[in-house]
Amino acid sequence: MIVHTAPTRTDALFPDRVAHAQWTGSALLLECANGMQLRISALPNHTFRLQFRPDRHWAPDFSYAVDGSTEDQPAANADAVRISANAAPAEDQPTGAAPTAESPAESPDRWTWSTPLATLTVWKEALAFELRSPDGALMLQSDRGFRAAPDLENGGHTCELGLASTKNERFYGLGDKAGRLNLKDQRFVHWNTDAFRYQVDTDPLYKTLPFYIGLRDGQAYGVFLDHTAPTAFDFGAGRPDAVDLHVEGDEMNLYLFAGPGPVDVVRRYTRLTGRTPLPPMWALGLHQSKWGYASHEEVVGIAATFRALQIPCDALYLDIDYMDRYRVFTWDSQRFPQPRQTVQALAEFGIKTVAILDPGIAVQPDDPAYQEGIERDYFCRTADGSLFAGRVWPGMCHFPDFTHPDVRAWWSNRVARFVADSGLDGLWNDMNEPAVMDVPTKTLPAGVRHHLDGHPGSHRKAHNAYGMQMARATFEGLQAHAPQKRPFVLTRAAYSGTQRYASTWTGDNTASWEHLAAANRQVQRLNLSGMGFAGSDIGGFIEQPDAELFLRWVQLGSFHPYCRIHSSGHHGDQEPWSFGADILDHVRRHLETRMTLLPYFYTAFWQQAQDGTPVVLPLVAEDPSDVQTHHRENEFRVGPHVLVAPVVTQGARQQRAYLPSGTWYQWEENHPFAGREEYGVDAPLESVPVFVRAGACIPRYPVQLHVHEKSIDCLRLDVYLPHHDGTVSSFGYFDAGDGGPDAPFALHRWNLAKSPQGWSLRQDRSGSYTPDFTQVEIRWYGADAGFAGTVLCDGEQVVPSRHAAAWTVRVPVGFQHVEVHRSSEAE
Ligand code: GLC
Numbered sequence: 001m002i003v004h005t006a007p008t009r010t011d012a013l014f015p016d017r018v019a020h021a022q023w024t025g026s027a028l029l030l031e032c033a034n035g036m037q038l039r040i041s042a043l044p045n046h047t048f049r050l051q052f053r054p055d056r057h058w059a060p061d062f063s064y065a066v067d068g069s070t071e072d073q074p075a076a077n078a079d080a081v082r083i084s085a086n087a088a089p090a091e092d093q094p095t096g097a098a099p100t101a102e103s104p105a106e107s108p109d110r111w112t113w114s115t116p117l118a119t120l121t122v123w124k125e126a127l128a129f130e131l132r133s134p135d136g137a138l139m140l141q142s143d144r145g146f147r148a149a150p151d152l153e154n155g156g157h158t159c160e161l162g163l164a165s166t167k168n169e170r171f172y173g174l175g176d177k178a179g180r181l182n183l184k185d186q187r188f189v190h191w192n193t194d195a196f197r198y199q200v201d202t203d204p205l206y207k208t209l210p211f212y213i214g215l216r217d218g219q220a221y222g223v224f225l226d227h228t229a230p231t232a233f234d235f236g237a238g239r240p241d242a243v244d245l246h247v248e249g250d251e252m253n254l255y256l257f258a259g260p261g262p263v264d265v266v267r268r269y270t271r272l273t274g275r276t277p278l279p280p281m282w283a284l285g286l287h288q289s290k291w292g293y294a295s296h297e298e299v300v301g302i303a304a305t306f307r308a309l310q311i312p313c314d315a316l317y318l319d320i321d322y323m324d325r326y327r328v329f330t331w332d333s334q335r336f337p338q339p340r341q342t343v344q345a346l347a348e349f350g351i352k353t354v355a356i357l358d359p360g361i362a363v364q365p366d367d368p369a370y371q372e373g374i375e376r377d378y379f380c381r382t383a384d385g386s387l388f389a390g391r392v393w394p395g396m397c398h399f400p401d402f403t404h405p406d407v408r409a410w411w412s413n414r415v416a417r418f419v420a421d422s423g424l425d426g427l428w429n430d431m432n433e434p435a436v437m438d439v440p441t442k443t444l445p446a447g448v449r450h451h452l453d454g455h456p457g458s459h460r461k462a463h464n465a466y467g468m469q470m471a472r473a474t475f476e477g478l479q480a481h482a483p484q485k486r487p488f489v490l491t492r493a494a495y496s497g498t499q500r501y502a503s504t505w506t507g508d509n510t511a512s513w514e515h516l517a518a519a520n521r522q523v524q525r526l527n528l529s530g531m532g533f534a535g536s537d538i539g540g541f542i543e544q545p546d547a548e549l550f551l552r553w554v555q556l557g558s559f560h561p562y563c564r565i566h567s568s569g570h571h572g573d574q575e576p577w578s579f580g581a582d583i584l585d586h587v588r589r590h591l592e593t594r595m596t597l598l599p600y601f602y603t604a605f606w607q608q609a610q611d612g613t614p615v616v617l618p619l620v621a622e623d624p625s626d627v628q629t630h631h632r633e634n635e636f637r638v639g640p641h642v643l644v645a646p647v648v649t650q651g652a653r654q655q656r657a658y659l660p661s662g663t664w665y666q667w668e669e670n671h672p673f674a675g676r677e678e679y680g681v682d683a684p685l686e687s688v689p690v691f692v693r694a695g696a697c698i699p700r701y702p703v704q705l706h707v708h709e710k711s712i713d714c715l716r717l718d719v720y721l722p723h724h725d726g727t728v729s730s731f732g733y734f735d736a737g738d739g740g741p742d743a744p745f746a747l748h749r750w751n752l753a754k755s756p757q758g759w760s761l762r763q764d765r766s767g768s769y770t771p772d773f774t775q776v777e778i779r780w781y782g783a784d785a786g787f788a789g790t791v792l793c794d795g796e797q798v799v800p801s802r803h804a805a806a807w808t809v810r811v812p813v814g815f816q817h818v819e820v821h822r823s824s825e826a827e
Contacts, residue, residue, distance in 0.1 A: 011149050012147040015052075016125075018031065019033040021111075027039045028103075030122070035054070036053070036055070036148070037053045039058075040122055042113045042115070042120070043255075045268050045272075046117040047268050048120045049253075049256075050256065052159060054148035054250070055250075062454075063226050064228060065273045067273055070274045109125070110123045111124075117134060117260065129145075130142070133221075133259065139219065139258075143163060143164040143242060144244075146159065147161075148160070158246065159252040160246050165236060169215065170215040170630050171183040171235045171243075172213045172262065172528050173528050175207045175209030175211075176205045176504075178199070178522055180633065181524065181633045183212065186235055186237055187233070188203050188232065189232045190209075191208070192464050197510060198508065200518045206433060206467075206506075207494040207495070207526075207531075208231075209494065209531065210226070211225075211269050220265050221258060222256065222265035223257075225247060227249060229247060229249045229460055230247075231247050255269075257272075261621070262624055266530060268612075269612070274499060275610075276533050277500070279486055281598065282314045282315065282352050283314070285313065286311075288313050289319065289354075290565075290573075291320070291570075295335040300342070309576070311576050311587070311705070312705050313351055315425070316352075322336050322356075326358075327362045328359075328361060328369060339421070340423050343424060347423075349706075353424050354428055354490070357428065357474065358393065359399055359429075359470050360392040360398070364394075373400060382447055383448070388445065390436035399434055402470045403451050408476065409473075411477065412477035413477065415473070415477025415481070416481040419482075425488065427474050427490070429467065429470050429471050429489060432493040433466070433467055465495045467495070471491040471502040472498075472500075475502065484740045486738055489501055491504055499532070499533070504533065504562070505564065508542060508568075509537055509540055510540050511539060511541075512543070515536075516648045517633075519553070523560050527615060534562055535560040535563055537567060539574045541567050547580060548651075550579050552646070554590050555590055559638045559644045560616065586685070586686040589686070596702065599700065600642070600698050600700065601615070607640075616636050628678075632658050634655075634656075640730070642698070643659065643660075647689075652683065653682070653684055655680075656680055659673055662675045662723075663675060663694035663724065666690070666691055668781065668804065668806070670785070670806075692781075694721065694723040697717050697719050697750040699730075701715070707737060713773055715773040715775070716776075717750065717777065718779050718806070720782055721783060722752055724754075727751045727753040730750045731748065735769050744769040746766070746768075746770065746771055747765065755819065757820075758822045759819075760817065761819075763816055775811065775812060776813055777808055778808060779803060780807050783822075789821050789822040791818065791819070791820050793809070793818050794818075
């Protein structure tokens with residue numbers, strides 16, 4: 001790995017005074033007396049772009065991260081953003097024409113751009129700049145500012161930016177880093193790496209998401225360095241109370257996002273880099289995988305066992321053993337003689353099949369993918385024109401140049417044919433950093449050439465985007481095969497924007513308690529970094545968990561957006577039944593709970609697709625004004641209203657849980673807890689502490705063994721009675737569970753509020769989809785056990801009954817208003 005970033009190079013050149021300024025219509029171009037340049041533009045959505053260049057030779061503008069097509073969806077969105085406790089202020093409602101400040105105001109010593117949420121000032125001296133919030137608070141300020149140094153090893157320059165920081169400033173983001181959530185006092189580099197057996201302090205890992213959120217005095221801002229070349233971020237490790245950003249390249253391409261909350265910043269970042277489209281609903285069920293499922297009989301046997309033991313499961317994975325000598329787009333003719341029949345056999349159990357595809361193409365003259373790649377010259381070549389070959393699972397391989405549009409089209413085409421022939425439901429892109437075995441660099445040499453979509457460059461520049469472009473080609477292949485279905489792709493490597501194409505997992509972790517805690521942090525961090533469809537190898541990939549660790553990991557993973565049990569079979573079995581009957585019962589129950597929460601999860605995914613709200617969030621994003629949340633790493637929010645406090649310590653049967661502001665209930669219980677307090681909660685082995693926001697409505701389905709197992713005639717709505725004045729909105733998004741972008745949907749909004757006599761629930765519905773369910777079973781928590789009041793549904797009295805801790809009524813799906821009047825005796 002080749003990031004040589006002394007925090008400050010002694011041979012750096014600094015910009016001096018601005019000598020010329022030119023307004024180009026969309027950007028202000030500044031040139032200093034010593035030739036250094038800065039281009040500044042204000043983009044929609046309170047986002048600023050600063051491009052620094054030490055000379056005048058600007059390269060054409062090109063980015064794999066920026067997605068020109070992402071708009072915040074106006075339909076229902078303006079309401080939907082209010083789901084979050086950190087709702088954007090009214091003037092920021094994404095109506096497609098968010099306020100911008102395209103042209104700056106000039107004064108003798110500076111230029112200023114203002115939007116209702118941020119002010120950017122750039123001084124005429126030394127290209128110094130600062131970002132302030134509307135109340136004048138300083139969010140970000142250059143101190144050493146921009147500088148550049150000649151890159152004596154690679155040619156060109158390295159660019160740096162020094163920013164002032166404060167003692168209490170916090171930093172969050174940067175993708176899959178496994179250490180503490182707050183990045184302060186640490187230094188990180190980005191170079192996608194096959195990090196087998198990584199530890200919590202290993203850096204870099206598999207992904208490059210060079211975006212972070214800064215938090216100063218409760219207000220957030222964001223910084224994104226759009227560079228696929230190696231970058232380094234130093235949050236005070238090199239210089240106390242400063243941030244140094246470093247890029248190996250001739251330009252520094254920086255985006256600044258206004259807050260005010262962390263969630264607002266993530267939304268702006270994903271408005272720029274794109275959002276995760278709504279996946280097919282089956283992708284939210286349990287995925288079962290193992291490196292070691294090696295024959296038709298074995299996978300069908302696994303599927304049959306899931307069903308015999310009544311364990312929910314939606315997808316089974318085929319790791320490299322399905323292939324003929326590990327060659328992509330092939331099947332082993334002995335072990336999987338009839339791929340279609342394998343996929344069909346799993347389909348009969350209601351289980352989808354996902355198969356792995358690595359990038360390397362075996363150097364084997366009889367291999368059709370090899371032949372085509374050679375004939376069309378699609379494989380990466382070194383600077384002097386030789387084909388590069390490196391060792392991966394099939395032996396020596398060539399690597400398609402996924403940064404070439406023709407190569408992606410070829411791969412997409414092969415994907416489409418492969419899926420058409422086999423019936424596969426989804427694909428898993430692995431080893432796409434790209435990983436090469438037996439060489440110290442673990443990847444292609446830096447000098448390998450790439451097309452980079454018409455901006456030719458070396459592997460140093462293409463490396464971090466390689467996996468993303470493979471995932472993109474795979475996604476497009478699935479889309480071409482079935483335009484009316486939503487592609488499911490899983491990728492290990494990523495660059496900013498990959499969320500448009502793929503879900504992700506945290507790579508080759510270890511079955512240890514330390515890694516369980518790390519998985520919790522990593523999934524929160526990936527969500528804060530725009531890649532919300534994320535999970536870890538449940539149980540740990542390397543080594544074997546004991547029963548307790550496995551169960552605790554299922555408890556965590558079943559609340560993660562992507563939920564997959566995966567392991568290296570060399571270390572032993574890790575199916576739900578591998579740890580004895582008691583553990584199996586508990587695992588089943590947790591997976592059943594996840595299945596009941598499908599409409600809640602699905603709605604959170606829809607929300608993420610609409611406006612970029614992550615599915616999972618750390619507490620700091622829930623209430624950044626509360627300093628206690630800044631260091632909490634264990635509790636996390638999933639969807640708008642549920643808070644999980646997983647147990648990640650061996651032997652623990654109690655869990656400390658900090659509840660942020662508001663009032664919270666324990667899962668399916670009646671007793672309210674005040675927020676801004678820490679509680680000790682019982683957490684016997686079979687349970688995980690979960691809390692729900694007072695005022696929330698949580699849509700639920702009956703238990704199913706897989707998505708669409710049952711026709712659902714009644715939606716369950718868990719209602720947690722409000723404790724404060726005001727209305728809490730919850731949403732339910734329903735559609736056929738798959739389908740193209742124009743598939744019909746139904747959006748239900750539930751507004752819950754206290755009323756003088758009790759409480760009131762109003763429902764409104766929009767959209768043209770008609771869900772199967774014709775009834776809603778409302779269960780309310782938080783009422784007295786001796787409740788003896790009156791329930792009115794659209795003015796008609798209905799009789800409630802008791803169900804465990806809840807009171808419940810059944811009402812027609814089209815209800816508009818349910819009112820509950822407590823009787824005077826009950827008060
Ligand atoms: C890599 C992947 C792992 C997979 C294995 C074999 O190590 O990270 O998930 O099982 O390769 O394909």
